[in-house]
């Protein structure tokens with residue numbers, strides 16, 4: 001199957017699909033730093049391309065004749081705390097839908113923050129998908145139940161032509177882990193700490209986490225422990241001199257990028273692309289489910305019947 005990744009960033013979604021046995025043929029992004037990182041880690045082409053220009057994008061992407069289009073359009077306008085208006089970035093969800101509906105691959109996978117589900121732009125995208133003949137599975141997945149040691153909840157809309165709505169739910173439910181994964185379970189003692197600092201959005205939230213609980217969402221910024229940190233009753237350890245935030249590379253590991261993944265460039269850009277990424281193991285989980293459905297679509301229906 002030919003897979004094309006749109007809004008690929010540094011390639012979390014791409015790598016998960018590849019690891020599941022669905023190699024990616026081409027990728028697209030419009031941020032030089034992400035394109036460079038992607039290029040250093042994959043052998044297929046990545047195109048620096050503005051996907052808001054949907055007509056030109058369709059012409060370009062058509063050369064790959066994709067069976068599967070995957071992508072995580074930017075989510076800042078949906079996810080930014082306190083900001084409810086949907087701006088230019090959120091429109092890219094609609095661009096993704098326009099490209100998919102024009103090229104009509106057999107299957108598409110779209111990833112975004114949870115809030116997307118009830119957004120106006122996704123409502124318009126959903127109407128386009130339905131009109132183009134896609135059956136949709138819309139699901140929020142917690143990465144810590146999908147092979148990654150991080151409590152990161154993300155919305156997935158997965159469409160397959162002529163399938164029934166909800167077609168993937170039985171397989172997804174069947175494959176979810178029985179318990180959330182922790183950093184110690186995934187990384188052993190690699191982090192070299194039992195507790196670490198993760199700067200909270202405000203001091204009503206805790207900031208110190210143990211490696212024996214799923215990590216909080218890896219975001220696009222990473223701050224040192226501030227001088228005036230007041231502490232929080234939920235913190236798993238007291239503030240000591242040795243308490244530190246995780247490094248950029250350690251955060252990439254929580255995002256389940258392999259040790260051999262090559263990162264270069266300014267730290268702020270790397271933090272941003274790591275925080276943007278779909279955890280590789282979560283992407284692999286979704287890809288395996290899609291692959292299983294395509295190998296035996298009837299089996300997933302039978303499994304539902306017997307559950």
Ligand SMILES: C[S@@+](CC[C@H](N)C(=O)[O-])C[C@H]1O[C@@H](n2cnc3c(N)ncnc32)[C@H](O)[C@@H]1O
Pocket residue numbers: 007008009010011012013014028029030031034049050051052071072073074075092273276277278279
């Ligand atoms: C949420 S990130 C994608 C993360 C990626 N799926 C991963 O797993 O690593 C969204 C990406 O959309 C890209 N982007 C933003 N505007 C774009 C545009 N107009 N055209 C193409 N890509 C764009 C950003 O550069 C960013 O890398």
